[in-house]
Amino acid sequence: MRKLLVTDIDKTLSRGETVAPEVCEACSRLRRGGWDIMVATGRVLTTARPHILAVGSEMPAIVYDGARVMDVATAAPLFETSMSPGLVLDVLEATWNAPVELQVMGDEAAFCRVQDVTTRAFFSSADLPVQDALESPRALEGIFRVIFFGQPEIVRDLSAELSARFAGRAEVVLSGDRFLDVLPAGVSKGAALMRFLKGLPERPDILVAAGDHHNDLALFEAADVVAAPEDAAEEIVGRADIIMPSVARHGFALLADYLLQGDVIGRPFKPVVLL
16 A cells, blocks of 8 residues: 655754654654655755655655655756746835845745845855845746745735735745745645646555645645644644644654554544644
8 A cells, every 4th residue: 555644844844954853763663664755845955855864755855835846866856837037027026125035946046135134044054055146126037936034924914915916827825924935826735746646657545744834735635634733824723634743742753653553544534633
């Protein structure tokens, strides 16, 4: 039986730049129990790779919130969808003076403004190339996503504004309390997963998806069973079949051990809260 667990990284699998040993060990047990693990994240491959290797995943990774599916070892894209230069320009013009940090993501590289100091510091620490020469909105090519980072209330307001302005032209999705993604139309973690699954000889017999925020909702649509941490966004918790403890309590380790019991295989599945 083919069993697949697809998981987000931040606040689902781990917090920060390392995966807890308890989670790594549980993932080893899960893989020995016949489960494949696939990562689906808003991160770029460079910053996601340590987490992917830590849990022993041998699957391609869904990165850039679904704009790219990449081979982890070679960094080669299996498939990808970029934004048109015109859309990039329009998004930048609409948001240039917003009180948020800006990240324009290309091929494992970031563009930002001089004032985007948090963006520059994070990606520089991860050895990801950063160009901070954006002095005005530009129609950049080879861009997969535009990210905004700021105070939660400002990000929520910006999400509503951009969703209305770019309806039908782009996907606008909250990817965390302080993060907002603008992606090419039709792009999501869920769309990327469905496209990947269509390329397999056969669909997994059971597919479990785990995530914590709005950018995981589309991923859940492709899953048989949905798991979420107890402190996930309200809409996510309401959608979950399995509610696990938070990352601080190593909830993903409990999820892995629960899946090894085999309770998700039978039908109908009964929702459960893991303590």
